[in-house]
């Protein structure tokens with residue numbers, strides 16, 4: 172019998188058990204084993220077949236690693252049809268996560284039982300495809316079109332109790348999957364329950380599919396798979412029989428399987444799992460974390476403290492005065508109230524946190540017992556050094572000393588202590604209790620166990636942690652600075668900020684760069700420009716000054732109601748600020764620039780290639796260990812459309828030689844800005860791509 176599918180005869184029942192850790196993915200061997208098991212059962216004189224999974228879960232889906240490779244028999248759709256057509260009664264017992272092809276196998280069985288903690292779902296759209304083994308045809312027959320559409324277009328994992336109500340499950344019972352499954356099958360046999368193939372059920376009742384398609388397409392911000400899924404479900408109602416509906420599903424599935432969006436989304440799936448796996452951390456144990464210190468209770472410090480509290484940690488918050496400490500606690504309380512509102516925290520837990528798990532302090536001695544402290548004070552090297560000298564003097568031996576700086580030199584900060592090996596950067600993104608990205612910045616002397624502790628903290632806080640090296644802006648803000656500059660250049664040359672924002676939102680970004688600046692506060696960029704000018708800019712760098720004029724007039728974006736856009740109080744929509752274009756036109760005239768037309772396509776390509784080029788430098792210099800670290804940073808911290816997989820996956824999909832050719836062409840107009848990154852040129856010359864580096868790491 173198969174290595175991965177066990178066969179056992181228990182009285183009148185053949186039991187097929189899957190054993191393909193970690194998630195019982197339905198790879199070729201599992202499919203072959205299931206087919207062989209069904210055939211053997213039919214020849215074995217039993218009355219029924221029970222299918223269940225050993226280990227942590229029933230089948231969590233098709234084996235994603237097989238995507239893009241030549242298919243191997245039996246295909247999952249054919250296997251599902253074969254299971255459903257068996258003259259024996261076939262039953263599945265579910266536990267863990269029955270997802271994608273896993274749920275499709277379950278739906279091809281005649282009955283389904285599950286343990287209470289089971290989750291079921293068809294999350295294929297999140298991988299850029301649709302269910303391809305009958306899910307779009309069987310689920311609407313079982314649960315109705317509306318419920319099926321909601322599940323399939325969102326990919327939501329549905330709890331067993333809800334799945335029972337929907338009719339996806341027939342019974343929910345606590346216990347061992349094999350034992351509850353056997354008892355259920357015996358029950359069905361004793362009561363003379365009939366075989367119940369879903370394909371023989373009546374066609375579901377149709378809805379207005381065109382309107383649903385349009386709504387789903389709009390919601391997906393350019394992602395195609397959820398909208399295409401609507402068309403597949405439509406076929407369950409409109410195709411003349413089950414087989415014709417299935418053929419339509421297969422046709423749409425095959426189209427999506429070949430799409431760039433599928434490649435981008437699968438890349439994102441594996442990259443987010445690989446990002447915290449670093450060879451340098453193999454076998455290194457993190458230090459224990461119970462109590463966290465936070466220095467500074469402004470928006471960032473309060474957000475970090477909230478994040479730690481929500482993860483069950485105890486926090487000591489240090490502020491300069493009693494009033495400032497109270498204000499910080501109010502910010503934390505407001506963050507927690509938001510978490511209660513979003514259903515992430517119970518009111519009881521909120522009270523418990525506020526009463527027992529925050530200590531306010533105005534004295535560094537309050538931090539003497541913490542296991543890790545995160546400094547979140549003003550971005551000024553001298554102030555940070557003073558803070559670290561005090562932390563060095565008060566924190567216990569073995570405490571991790573972390574800074575939340577977003578661009579300052581971590582080595583210089585570490586050198587202001589007598590224990591640089593304990594110093595690390597933990598760069599949170601605002602709001603820190605909501606944003607998933609955490610850059611873990613490693614200085615020259617940071618100890619491996621301190622890095623491991625940073626990753627352990629990130630995991631505990633539910634963050635996606637990316638390792639970064641030291642440079643101005645680390646991975647994310649350094650790349651942001653480069654592509655933001657490209658947007659400024661396009662404005663000088665003839666595009667408007669509004670056209671650029673619109674082109675990039677159509678490309679799939681959550682927001683364009685100018686709307687983002689308004690959200691972050693224009694004073695931040697202004698301060699950065701002043702800082703850079705003070706250090707002496709390279710005379711070849713193109714600068715623009717019109718945004719300074721906005722700031723000088725006190726317009727800092729959303730928080731003042733005016734920036735690139737104008738904002739009405741209490742109204743989240745924005746309108747272009749009519750004062751912007753005259754400022755830009757005046758600057759173009761002063762610089763002697765005759766503005767030219769930009770197509771949206773050119774805007775996107777220049778912006779993206781600016782991002783890719785800087786990202787290639789970041790990887791080439793070792794600031795990011797692998798291309799995938801950059802991709803995850805942009806996906807989780809900068810609103811990059813997930814279905815492109817990240818900027819370096821996007822570059823791979825475009826073809827690196829074309830990307831380099833564009834940079835070389837543009838370097839004719841601005842040789843200082845447009846210089847191909849050495850790594851990009853090297854890969855293009857060798858005919859390789861960024862993903863080759865991911866695979867080799």
Ligand code: T1G
Pocket residue numbers: 193194196231232233234235236247268270271272273275294295298300301302303304306441444445
């Ligand atoms: N195929 C291959 N490997 C998989 C896998 C899969 N489907 N799911 C997980 N893994 C690996 C994962 O890479 C990791 O490996 C390890 O398992 C543990 O996962 C025809 C076409 C099941 C909820 O989309 O959502 O069916 O990093 O770290 O947090 O219609 O994994 O340890 O080497 O994520 O406990 C549909 C995807 C497929 C489910 C478990 N199914 N998986 O989460 O552990 S498409 C899915 C998940 C399909 C049919 C179509 C989660 C999980 P490594 P993990 P976890």
